[in-house]
Amino acid sequence: MNPNASRIIDIANAFYNSCVLFAAIDLGIFDALAILKKANAVTVSKQCSLNPRGAILLLDACAALDLIIKEDDMYTNTPDSAFFLVPGSPGNLSQAIVYNRDVYPVWGQIAEMVKTGKPVERPSIHLGNDKDRTRNFVLAMHGRAMWMGQIIIPFINLEGCKQLLDVGGGPGTYSVLLAKKYPELECTVFDLPGVVSIAKQLIESQGMSERVSICAGNYHTADFPWENDTVLFFGMLHQESPDDISTLFRKAYAALKPGGKVWIMDMMTNKSHIKPVFSALFAVNMALTTENGWVFSDAELKGWLESAGFRNFQVKQFPKPMMHWLAWAEKPVV
Numbered sequence: 001m002n003p004n005a006s007r008i009i010d011i012a013n014a015f016y017n018s019c020v021l022f023a024a025i026d027l028g029i030f031d032a033l034a035i036l037k038k039a040n041a042v043t044v045s046k047q048c049s050l051n052p053r054g055a056i057l058l059l060d061a062c063a064a065l066d067l068i069i070k071e072d073d074m075y076t077n078t079p080d081s082a083f084f085l086v087p088g089s090p091g092n093l094s095q096a097i098v099y100n101r102d103v104y105p106v107w108g109q110i111a112e113m114v115k116t117g118k119p120v121e122r123p124s125i126h127l128g129n130d131k132d133r134t135r136n137f138v139l140a141m142h143g144r145a146m147w148m149g150q151i152i153i154p155f156i157n158l159e160g161c162k163q164l165l166d167v168g169g170g171p172g173t174y175s176v177l178l179a180k181k182y183p184e185l186e187c188t189v190f191d192l193p194g195v196v197s198i199a200k201q202l203i204e205s206q207g208m209s210e211r212v213s214i215c216a217g218n219y220h221t222a223d224f225p226w227e228n229d230t231v232l233f234f235g236m237l238h239q240e241s242p243d244d245i246s247t248l249f250r251k252a253y254a255a256l257k258p259g260g261k262v263w264i265m266d267m268m269t270n271k272s273h274i275k276p277v278f279s280a281l282f283a284v285n286m287a288l289t290t291e292n293g294w295v296f297s298d299a300e301l302k303g304w305l306e307s308a309g310f311r312n313f314q315v316k317q318f319p320k321p322m323m324h325w326l327a328w329a330e331k332p333v334v
Contacts, residue, residue, distance in 0.1 A: 020061045022101040025094050029058065030085040033077045084147075091147050099140030101135060106288045113288050123239070123290045131194075138171050138198040141235070145173035151318065152265060155326055158182050161229035165190060165255060167219050167248065168236030171197040174265075175232070177206045186223055189194065190215045205257070220244065224255035231256055234265040235324075236284070237291045241292040244263075249308035258333045262310060267295045267327040277324050298325060305329045 003090050024030060032047040033039065035244035045055035063070035067081050077161070083091040109120040158178060164187040166175045189199055189212065195225035195293055196214040215225065225233075230324070231252040251260050254269045269279045279295045286293025302313045 013332050017065055018057065018104070020065060020101070021067065022104070023058060024062050024067065025085065026101070029062065029068070030077055030081050030094070031087055033075060034086045038074050038076045041075070042180060043203055044075065047110075057059070062278055093147055095136075095143035096140040099136050103285065103289055107285075109316055110284065110288065113284075114210055119290055119293070120288050122123050134194050138202075140262060142171035142202055143175050145171065145177075145235075148322065148324065149177040151322060152324075152326060153177050153181060155316065156263060156328075158185060158230060159291055161185055163228045164188070164230050164232065165225055165228045165252075166232045166234070167224070167252070168233065170195055170199065170236070171202050172196075172212055172214065173202070174234050175212045176206050179208055179211045185211070187212045188215050189213070190217060190219055190222075190224070192216065192218065198258065199280045219248065219251075223252050227257060228255050228258055229260050231260070231262045231302070232265075233262070237264065237266050238286050238295050239290040239293050242296075242304070244292065246304050246307060249310070253308045253310065253331055258290050258331055260331050261328055262305070264301065264325055264327045267323060268301065268315075268327075269295055271297050271299050273297060276323065282323075298327065299301060301327055 028048050029044065031307065032044055036043060036047060041056040043085065044050070044051050044059060045052045048055070050058075059075050060070065061077065062068045066078060067080055067085075069076045077086070083089050083099075084093045086092060087094060097139065102161065106120050113120050153174075156178065159182070162184060164175065164178065165186055166172065166187055166189045167190055169175055169189035172187075172189040175189050179185050179187050189196060189203075191214075193216040196216050200209075200214050203209055203214070229277050233248065233252070237248070248323060249262070256262065267279045267282050269275060269283075273283075273295070274280050283293070283295035286295065298315045298317075301315070305313055305327075306329075311329065311332055313327065313329045315325055315327040
C-alpha cells in the first residue's frame with residue numbers, strides 16, 4: 001500500500017472546522033438566519049454588525065462545512081443548524097459548544113500535561129472560582145442535558161421511586177426531567193456551592209423548585225443524604241480517580257434503600273481504552289482540565305460497582321451522536 005498523507009493532513013487541519021463553528025455561534029450567524037430565513041452576506045452582516053467582506057468569508061466557510069446552505073448569493077440554515085445551533089430551539093447545543101470554545105486554548109498545551117501529569121488550568125476555574133467560566137460550564141451542561149435527556153430518560157425506569165439523589169448533578173437538568181416524568185418523585189441535586197447557585201436559578205425557571213431541591217457541598221467529604229430509592233452519577237465520574245469512584249459507590253450503596261438502584265451515565269471505552277475514538281480523545285480533554293480526569297471502561301465500572309456491593313450490572317452504549325453509555329445496578333434487598 002502506498003503511503004497517503006491525506007488522513008494526517010486532515011487531522012492537522014481539523015481545528016479550522018471547529019474555529020469556524022465557534023465564530024459563527026459567537027457572532028450570531030445561525031440566529032440571524034433563523035430570523036431572516038434567507039439572506040445575502042450584506043444583510044447578514046448588517047443583522048450581526050459585521051464587516052461585509054469578513055461575513056462573506058465566514059458564511060462561505062460555513063457553507064463549505066454544510067453548516068448553512070448557499071444558493072447563488074443567498075444563505076439559509078440547514079435543518080441540522082436550525083435545530084441544534086439556534087437559541088430557543090428544542091435541540092439547541094450552542095451553549096455546550098461555547099464551553100468547548102472555552103477549553104479550546106488548553107488543547108494547545110497537551111505536551112505540558114503529558115510531561116507533568118497535571119492539568120494545565122485549575123479545575124476550580126469552571127467549578128466556582130471564575131463566575132463567567134462556571135456559568136458557561138453549567139449552562140453548557142444544561143443545554144447538552146436538555147438534548148441528551150430526550151434520548152436517555154426513556155431508558156430510565158423509576159416507577160415506584162420517591163426520592164432521588166443526583167450526585168454532582170450540575171444544573172439539575174436530569175433531575176428536573178425525571179421529576180416531570182414521575183410526578184411522585186422528589187430529587188436532591190448535590191454539588192459545589194458555585195454550581196448549585198446557578199442550578200437553583202435553572203430549576204426555578206422550569207417551575208420545579210418544589211420537587212427538585214439543591215444541596216451545596218463537596219461530595220468527596222460530605223455525607224450523602226440517606227433513604228434514597230435511586231442515586232444518579234451523570235456525566236461527572238470521568239473527573240474522579242479509581243479510588244474516589246470506589247468510595248463514591250460505597251457511599252451511594254449506604255445511602256440507598258434495599259432494592260434501590262444506582263444509575264451512571266458517562267463517556268466510557270471498551271477495555272482497550274481506545275474505542276470509541278471520541279472517548280479516548282475526551283479522556284485527554286479531562287486530563288487537561290481536571291486533576292484526575294480520564295475515561296474508564298465499562299468493565300472497570302462493573303468491577304467498582306460489584307466491589308461496593310451492587311448486583312445485576314447492566315450497560316447500554318448509545319449510538320452517535322450521543323457518545324455516552326448508560327449503566328445501572330441494584331442494591332440487594334437482603
